[in-house]
């Protein structure tokens with residue numbers, strides 16, 4: 001086990017949580033049967049990198065902070081893993097548009113400081129031609145996790161190469177970038193998140209991206225409950241994406257604990273696949289585990305399915321000194 005790293009800043013599911021009392025799901029843990037058959041092939045460690053590009057760049061890092069370019073803005077945020085020294089001179093770090101201070105408990109933008117001029121809550125961003133909104137939020141996040149671009153490129157390639165209708169389920173979908181990329185590539189997408197606020201932001205992103213005519217179902221629900229219902233109803237998907245927090249809550253106060261709930265959710269993801277599935281992509285962050293743990297879980301879970309399980313880390317390559325900033329662990333099952 002590795003010590004937990006400060007990946008993604010913190011493990012809170014960011015948008016405001018419902019005041020409802022804590023509640024675990026009624027049915028209790030799903031009984032897990034051993035999946036029969038040969039284990040899928042494997043490929044690990046696989047390090048997927050996001051390089052600096054014109055939409056987003058990790059400009060520099062060090063001294064517990066990171067300096068990033070998000071579209072038009074330079075942003076400074078805390079970064080617990082950056083225990084090395086900054087490569088750029090102080091004047092570069094002072095030339096910033098927004099700094100996360102986190103020094104109040106208030107919701108929203110109050111935890112940001114704008115050294116040049118006060119900024120609005122959102123700003124125009126773009127990923128590979130898809131317009132969306134960056135956003136200053138209470139929990140130091142900015143409405144997008146750029147390291148996920150490695151997954152977006154991968155699923156876009158799978159969807160386009162399939163040359164047939166593809167159904168994608170995006171669990172814990174947040175502001176919807178993966179859903180937009182999949183829909184643009186021609187997939188029919190179901191996007192699930194527990195936060196009404198996040199769903200609102202995702203819909204706004206769909207409009208901003210001018211993808212309003214694409215088939216995306218936006219669903220505000222507990223991911224586990226939704227997946228269980230899809231299993232009962234016989235709804236099937238070719239690609240499932242899941243990016244669960246270490247701890248989160250559904251809209252009715254349902255508790256999500258990654259270590260308790262992930263095995264069952266992976267098992268359900270397997271059973272809601274179409275007869276010719278393409279991939280299941282899992283990301284995990286802010287947990288005390290290595291990618292070997294989720295690799296073993298995925299390989300057991302996809303026994304008998306053929307294909308291969310690839311696992312490793314999502315990292316962002318820094319522009320100044322070329323250091324890699326690790327953001328999360330991932331494990332994906334990919335059909336042959």
Ligand SMILES: C[S@@+](CC[C@H](N)C(=O)[O-])C[C@H]1O[C@@H](n2cnc3c(N)ncnc32)[C@H](O)[C@@H]1O
Nearest residue numbers: 013172174193194195222223243248249250256
């Ligand atoms: C880290 S974000 C996912 C990021 C997303 N994959 C992306 O790249 O934009 C985690 C999301 O899980 C949601 N969440 C937390 N608990 C949940 C639950 N029980 N069911 C569904 N969504 C949940 C949060 O609202 C948050 O939007």
